[in-house]
Amino acid sequence: MAALSPSERRLQKELMSLMKEPPPGVTVDGDQASQNLTLWTVHMEGVPGTLYEGEKFVLQFKFTNKYPFDSPEVTFIGNNIPVHPHVYSNGHICLSILTDDWSPALSVQSVCLSIVSMLSSCKEKRRPPDNSFYVKTCNKNPKKTKWWYHDDSV
């Protein structure tokens, strides 16, 4: 096996850790991720007792070779995109740690936990108010969006 780059080594460590001790309701597709360390698929279940109980979601993580200095590109994919004020119908997530507030001490696991927490604290299932405009005009990569983080409550 070829020598891993520093970012691949870190991703490899993260993958092992996430497969061994995943947060509740979170599972990573280990086979896929180990074949291509820069593209992960993470399955997520709605937490019981929340608006998303019983729902299943799929998250996609894309990493550059600058990871962990560069944040991962995280989107919901598949046919069940959570209806949430910070999740656009194209799967883009408005979450500050994915751009401005990213830190190399964060990880796939901490991002997953943040998203679980974001979903769980939701009071009303609805799309962001600017959903249709955003989805029509946005870049494919949510990291290219200049997000304006203004609501910490959900």
Add this chain to the structure above:
Amino acid sequence: MADAMVERRPTLRFFCHRCDIEFEDVLQDYTCPYCASGFIEQLESEADGDFDDADMSNLDDDVSTSDDTDETQNSTQRQAPPPMLNDLAFLMTGGRYRNTGRRDTILEQLLWMMGAGRPGTGATTAGAPFVLVGAPGDYVFGGEGLDAVVTQLLGQLENSGPPPLPRDQLAALPQEILTEDHAAKGTACSVCWENFETGETVSRLECEHLFHSSCISPWLQLHATCPICRRSLLPADPPPADTEAITNTTSTTTDTTATATTQQPPLPPTQPPTSTASSTPSIASINARSGFAAALQQMMQATGAHVTLSGFDSGSSGSGWPDTSSSSLGSDRYNMDIDYD
């Protein structure tokens, strides 16, 4: 707008049958400024209003990705390039193309104009079609080029968040060698997730959080915050003026001829030494423009000092992390670490 610029000058227009291109003005001897041939034709003075269509509705074919499915050109709403691109393309060609079936791209035209196809015209040509000022890389050609510019602009947005740590401060970041008892605790660097090992060079931030020096440095070049607690490494208020003054005085009056610090009045003073500062006290980090860097390097070599030009500091060069700053800061290349022997 291009229209405004063009209309101001009521010039004659010509068409070169060899180049299939229109242009304004000619050399005194009535030759084409592009190919210098005489096979040119003076165009009928077009109605002024005709210039309005010079905003490229007819150039679209040449600029945008041309699909040759000939829909009725005027009626269909095509995805025209943005107006600015049209104007730019217009200015670049110095005239407009005729729809004569030639499908040269703007870039091809430009390269051709720059090359031998344009003998001896240059600046003497009144209304020279297009003079390339500066580096070709500074120009944008076609829709893809514009995309690249937009992407680059967006890329700058992407780098939002806390500002980076100034280079001199980064160079002054205290480093230490891990001792056995610390490494024995089995803690890991939260950037690379590797356990700390005895003998590794680490940096302890003001918040007491510990990282491999080679791990924290690329991050601080992007954002001057602790990855763990987000505490900013940037001073809340500017450093006291007297400290700076003292540093300046020392650096300009010290009579060690040809040291780096005495030779750089326009540059920021080197970081004042701190008590905990690094184990190599004779390192001065200097940001310099290329010319200065080269001159300085020459000078230092002459005086026997040891000079390395490097991406950042010699300590982190072997870290293996990609250079996080290379894309954003061109001046990085000229950072110099000077080590006096």
